[in-house]
Amino acid sequence: MLKDQLTVTDNRTGRTFELPVTDGTVRAMDFRQMKVSDDDFGLMVYDPAATNTVSCRSAITYIDGDRGILEYRGYPIEQLAEGGTFLEIAYLLTYGELPTRAQLEEWTREITFHTYVHENIKKFMEGFQHDAHPMGMLVGTVAALSTFYPDAKRVDDSESREKQTQRLIAKMPTIAAFAYRHSLGLPYVYPDNELSYAGNFLSMLWKMAEPKYEPDPVLERAIDVLFILHADHEQNCSTNAMRAVGSSRVDPFSATAAAAAALYGPLHGGANEAVLRMLTEIGDKKRVPEFVKRFKAGEGRLMGFGHRVYKNYDPRAKIVKETADAVFEVTGRNPLLDIALELERIALEDEYFIERKLYPNVDFYSGIIYQAMGFPVEMFPVLFAIPRTAGWLAQWREMVQDPEQKIARPRQVYVGPRRRKVVPIARRNAKRRQAA
Numbered sequence: 001m002l003k004d005q006l007t008v009t010d011n012r013t014g015r016t017f018e019l020p021v022t023d024g025t026v027r028a029m030d031f032r033q034m035k036v037s038d039d040d041f042g043l044m045v046y047d048p049a050a051t052n053t054v055s056c057r058s059a060i061t062y063i064d065g066d067r068g069i070l071e072y073r074g075y076p077i078e079q080l081a082e083g084g085t086f087l088e089i090a091y092l093l094t095y096g097e098l099p100t101r102a103q104l105e106e107w108t109r110e111i112t113f114h115t116y117v118h119e120n121i122k123k124f125m126e127g128f129q130h131d132a133h134p135m136g137m138l139v140g141t142v143a144a145l146s147t148f149y150p151d152a153k154r155v156d157d158s159e160s161r162e163k164q165t166q167r168l169i170a171k172m173p174t175i176a177a178f179a180y181r182h183s184l185g186l187p188y189v190y191p192d193n194e195l196s197y198a199g200n201f202l203s204m205l206w207k208m209a210e211p212k213y214e215p216d217p218v219l220e221r222a223i224d225v226l227f228i229l230h231a232d233h234e235q236n237c238s239t240n241a242m243r244a245v246g247s248s249r250v251d252p253f254s255a256t257a258a259a260a261a262a263l264y265g266p267l268h269g270g271a272n273e274a275v276l277r278m279l280t281e282i283g284d285k286k287r288v289p290e291f292v293k294r295f296k297a298g299e300g301r302l303m304g305f306g307h308r309v310y311k312n313y314d315p316r317a318k319i320v321k322e323t324a325d326a327v328f329e330v331t332g333r334n335p336l337l338d339i340a341l342e343l344e345r346i347a348l349e350d351e352y353f354i355e356r357k358l359y360p361n362v363d364f365y366s367g368i369i370y371q372a373m374g375f376p377v378e379m380f381p382v383l384f385a386i387p388r389t390a391g392w393l394a395q396w397r398e399m400v401q402d403p404e405q406k407i408a409r410p411r412q413v414y415v416g417p418r419r420r421k422v423v424p425i426a427r428r429n430a431k432r433r434q435a436a
């Protein structure tokens, strides 16, 4: 009879072990019993970049990369993006169920109540250089928030977790918009709590002398949809940072700053900027075949194509593409779109891309939309961080309540020298410094 077990024979000792297999995983700690001698520490698993390591059990986001499926709490992303609003989806991620109308109204009221930041936060942001990168400002300011809310240290208190969740989701757009206005040398615009989450964000970005900013409904909806699509993506680099840093029981503002710092990196939050640079370099539809040839020869990569998890069309990319059409009706067509469409058409017919299961990912079209809306590329990771905050917090809440979790602390294989004798400084021979 077949059993949910893995039989491992350790050929160093000849011993055989039966390891239970649960949910398609074996426990790394079960390997520790495999030793070659009594003082052996025990066998460990080596997995740089954790590409095949499950670090948690989670009930938030489900991805089937081969089939191009993304679900939040069991609901397909296509359905959520079609009818939902970002705050509704943030509620779903946070609490596990879609809200009723009354629950959504209450949640919206709670979030709206926290949109303002302390005046000293405003002053803090004014201290940045005039050309400070808005993502650097966001990372620093979110970290600074922890000093304003000492009650956030009580991470085991569910009331405190509620409060900090609401504060962070509410204040992220305010800080993001202040960072944007700072880079333009424009006065900061305070939140308008009569507007929607996305509408208020647009007001804080673009309001000038008019007494009340009226967001364009198409752009407001486009921002909302893009926020929904970026709200969570299970154990990606920044979420892993949120969980790892949060596992030290630090307050969620500090952990969110760490997650945002991870998102600042070009391999994570910067891919759509790379797509724009690539499309600009191609410059003309006619040059697409020549560039595709170069990508196939390994001269650079087709940015916005391929994904560590998706080996099919990224379901978010389809929705972004539809959103692009609506946005261009308002903003006028971004000329880079034609190059992108041609690139997608040619790549999807090409053996190289078919064989390797390389399809457009969410970033292939998002940058083109943001650029058409008037955002500079420096704002792209900031636009990503606002909605992802809801995902980070949902993951953090799950982590702090998970009895199996402890402080995240991987092991290492030590490969440096051992047991050297310290030579007094006067007798040391100069050795080259190792370049980092």
Ligand code: ACO
Pocket: 267, 268, 269, 271, 295, 296, 300, 301, 302, 303, 304, 305, 306, 307, 308, 309, 356, 358, 361, 362, 363
């Ligand atoms: N263009 C051309 N070839 C590619 C591309 C690409 N975009 N992506 C992968 N390949 C090729 C690789 O050269 C490799 O070919 P080989 O087997 O002949 O050596 C094969 O496909 C597998 O590639 P890996 O690097 O092993 O795939 P991995 O899963 O590690 O990489 C990644 C995923 C990093 C996203 C990659 O596809 C890539 O660099 N894409 C472009 C950057 C990008 O769009 N990043 C955004 C990701 S989405 C996000 O972060 C929100």
